[in-house]
Amino acid sequence: MQNPSDNHLLIEIHDLTKVYGKGEVAVHALRGVDVMVERGEFVAVMGPSGSGKSTLMNILGCLDRPTSGRYLLDGEDVSKLDRDQLAGVRNKKIGFVFQSYNLLPRLTAIKNVMMPMLYNGYIRATDAERYARAADMLKAMGLSDRMHHKPNELSGGQQQRVAIARALINNPAIILADEPTGNLDTRSAQEIMALLKELNRGGVTIVMVTHELDIAEHAQRVIYLIDGQIVSDRTHASGIAHLHNGVINGKLHVEAEKER
Amino acid sequence: MSFLQTLKIAWEGLTLNKVRSFLTTLGVIIGVAAVIAMLAVSAGAEAEVADQINALGANLIMIMPSFTRGGFGTRAGPPPSLHYPDLIKIEQNVTGINGISAEQNTTQNVRTETTTLTDIPVVGTTAGFIAVHEYTVAEGRFITNEDNDRANKVIVLGYDIAKELFGDQSPVGQTVKVGSVRLTVIGVMSEKGVVGNTDYDGRVYVPITLVFKKWVNDRFNRNALRVVYVSAQSKEVMDDVMAQLNKLVMQILDTTADSPGFTLMTQDSVITMRTAATETFRNLLAWVAGISLVVGGIGIMNIMLVSVTERTKEIGLRQAIGARPRDVQLQFLLEAVLLSLIGGLIGVIAGVSGSWLFNQFGSMRTEIVWSSIPLAFGAAALVGIFFGYYPATKAAQLDPIVALRHE
Numbered sequence A: 001m002q003n004p005s006d007n008h009l010l011i012e013i014h015d016l017t018k019v020y021g022k023g024e025v026a027v028h029a030l031r032g033v034d035v036m037v038e039r040g041e042f043v044a045v046m047g048p049s050g051s052g053k054s055t056l057m058n059i060l061g062c063l064d065r066p067t068s069g070r071y072l073l074d075g076e077d078v079s080k081l082d083r084d085q086l087a088g089v090r091n092k093k094i095g096f097v098f099q100s101y102n103l104l105p106r107l108t109a110i111k112n113v114m115m116p117m118l119y120n121g122y123i124r125a126t127d128a129e130r131y132a133r134a135a136d137m138l139k140a141m142g143l144s145d146r147m148h149h150k151p152n153e154l155s156g157g158q159q160q161r162v163a164i165a166r167a168l169i170n171n172p173a174i175i176l177a178d179e180p181t182g183n184l185d186t187r188s189a190q191e192i193m194a195l196l197k198e199l200n201r202g203g204v205t206i207v208m209v210t211h212e213l214d215i216a217e218h219a220q221r222v223i224y225l226i227d228g229q230i231v232s233d234r235t236h237a238s239g240i241a242h243l244h245n246g247v248i249n250g251k252l253h254v255e256a257e258k259e260r
Numbered sequence B: 001m002s003f004l005q006t007l008k009i010a011w012e013g014l015t016l017n018k019v020r021s022f023l024t025t026l027g028v029i030i031g032v033a034a035v036i037a038m039l040a041v042s043a044g045a046e047a048e049v050a051d052q053i054n055a056l057g058a059n060l061i062m063i064m065p066s067f068t069r070g071g072f073g074t075r076a077g078p079p080p081s082l083h084y085p086d087l088i089k090i091e092q093n094v095t096g097i098n099g100i101s102a103e104q105n106t107t108q109n110v111r112t113e114t115t116t117l118t119d120i121p122v123v124g125t126t127a128g129f130i131a132v133h134e135y136t137v138a139e140g141r142f143i144t145n146e147d148n149d150r151a152n153k154v155i156v157l158g159y160d161i162a163k164e165l166f167g168d169q170s171p172v173g174q175t176v177k178v179g180s181v182r183l184t185v186i187g188v189m190s191e192k193g194v195v196g197n198t199d200y201d202g203r204v205y206v207p208i209t210l211v212f213k214k215w216v217n218d219r220f221n222r223n224a225l226r227v228v229y230v231s232a233q234s235k236e237v238m239d240d241v242m243a244q245l246n247k248l249v250m251q252i253l254d255t256t257a258d259s260p261g262f263t264l265m266t267q268d269s270v271i272t273m274r275t276a277a278t279e280t281f282r283n284l285l286a287w288v289a290g291i292s293l294v295v296g297g298i299g300i301m302n303i304m305l306v307s308v309t310e311r312t313k314e315i316g317l318r319q320a321i322g323a324r325p326r327d328v329q330l331q332f333l334l335e336a337v338l339l340s341l342i343g344g345l346i347g348v349i350a351g352v353s354g355s356w357l358f359n360q361f362g363s364m365r366t367e368i369v370w371s372s373i374p375l376a377f378g379a380a381a382l383v384g385i386f387f388g389y390y391p392a393t394k395a396a397q398l399d400p401i402v403a404l405r406h407e
Helices: A053-060 A083-093 A109-118 A127-140 A156-168 A186-201 A237-249 B003-015 B018-055 B084-093 B145-150 B159-166 B208-214 B238-253 B267-310 B312-320 B325-361 B372-396 B400-405
Strands: A009-020 A027-038 A042-046 A068-073 A094-097 A174-178 A205-209 A221-226 A229-234 B060-065 B097-102 B104-111 B116-125 B137-140 B154-157 B175-178 B181-189 B204-207 B228-232 B262-266
Touching (some): A027 A053, A027 A205, A027 A229, A042 A053, A053 A205, A083 A094, A083 B312, A083 B325, A094 A156, A109 A127, A109 A156, A156 A174, A156 A186, A174 A186, A186 A205, A221 A237, A229 A237, B003 B018, B003 B325, B018 B267, B018 B372, B060 B238, B084 B097, B084 B208, B084 B228, B084 B238, B116 B208, B154 B175, B204 B208, B228 B238, B238 B262, B262 B267, B267 B312, B267 B325, B267 B372, B312 B400, B325 B372
Parallel strands (some): A042 A205, A042 A221, A174 A205, B116 B204, B154 B181
Antiparallel strands (some): A009 A027, A009 A068, A221 A229, B104 B116, B104 B175, B137 B181, B154 B204
């Protein structure tokens, strides 16, 4: 870890709220959330559906803006940026990994990986340079023999690896993975988790949403959300097993379990 | 993202569904082809008129019966009109003219002992014909006033007719039979070819009085002349000649200035009149073409809206990886413009080749108006921008979260 300075904080969220709608029909998706994520962390976000974890991920991913609160990403306050500026932040600092991979079916693996570089206005790269970089990235994902296959010619695990290559191509500050193993069989899921862990060991910061404990166990830290609030933030998943099971069984008393 | 990259992506979007893309452009194809073909047809018609009028000599004045006069209860009998003896009167009393002529045509079989030519145009005319048409006689002489006064049974052959009937022999002095009338050949015209619609060399010329006597005996109209052509000696005397004609013809017809019963026209005024007519026609066609372009544009807008909906998830992904609203907008706008430009290109090819084929093998003369190509092409591009703007803007305004969740 670096010297204790603000610089080692990659994500700094203070009293974040998000309200959908107005008046009587207003839905409070996030009710004052504080999160700090340091560089190099691997954080899992858990919680039942409706807990606000998707909203949190959307705001973390600069796809949505908070109703109030502050969000500093890599030292930059992104909570007040306009749509164009947010698009720039997403392009340069965030790599998305989705549950359903979201590859463009008509493009080959390598073209899918090259896509974020096309929107990367600040790098004046030639097509050949982009191609070479994407090829290297796919090679690192173990897909050098699948570069010219279209998504429907690839297995689920392979498609997700292409998606991870795409997420990494612009050297983002953080990878946001939304249920990255949700559509995969157990073996492929373990492979993808091994890959993410390896990337993390190499210095990539990862925040991952999941609803599966055994997947969350791969992370160093688990944040648990209920009703738009963080109810648990531990350095290991094992500690929240009974919390999670309690939520699933519907017997939870939020206030009693609330730590921090 | 660079413009070229966006263009590439837009092109990929179009090739995704080739048949649909082609069908979408069909409206623009038809519109653009229509613009070019219609302009070619009207330009052809105009050129035809110009040729016909220019086939006549310069400084020509036409005396045309006007049909505005008359109607029930105005005067019994036929409308006032000029007859052959009036031509002589005009010729003798108006100064500054080269010649005066009128025509009465018929179609007859023309025969010698050995050869028969069927359905040959027979032009009944007067001595002034060669001055009016700036035409010359190759051999022998043309019809004279004396021939007309006596309705002499004489004939002047067009160049090709002479060749077909007599070969290399001189026809002058020979006899031909036109219909059932035996005529003596007095001359052969020089070669003139086809001008406008008229094949000068494939006709024969006889005294107009002979035509009235033998073939077109119209008692009711007392052999009225339709159009009388007067050839003025120069441009300078035109106005003077017209003034003289106006006065004299009114006197002959016994009419007054408020309803003279005839109109004097010059080549210029005829061209102006005909051009005005084709202009109206052309404006109408321009509207038709314009409407089909708009319909084509609506087709493009429709398909682009479908495409935006179908590709919502793609739009969401592009936004997630850093596409700004204007990147998305440009991508879809370029798709629409590419569609309409491709339609425009195919339309130009179809319009030009269609017009050309029609001119070569069809019954109508067409003249491709080259300036209509950039016009049609530009119109197609405008249609693409105009009708592509709304779907593209709609795509750009999609919320990335909603778009990503779209199935």
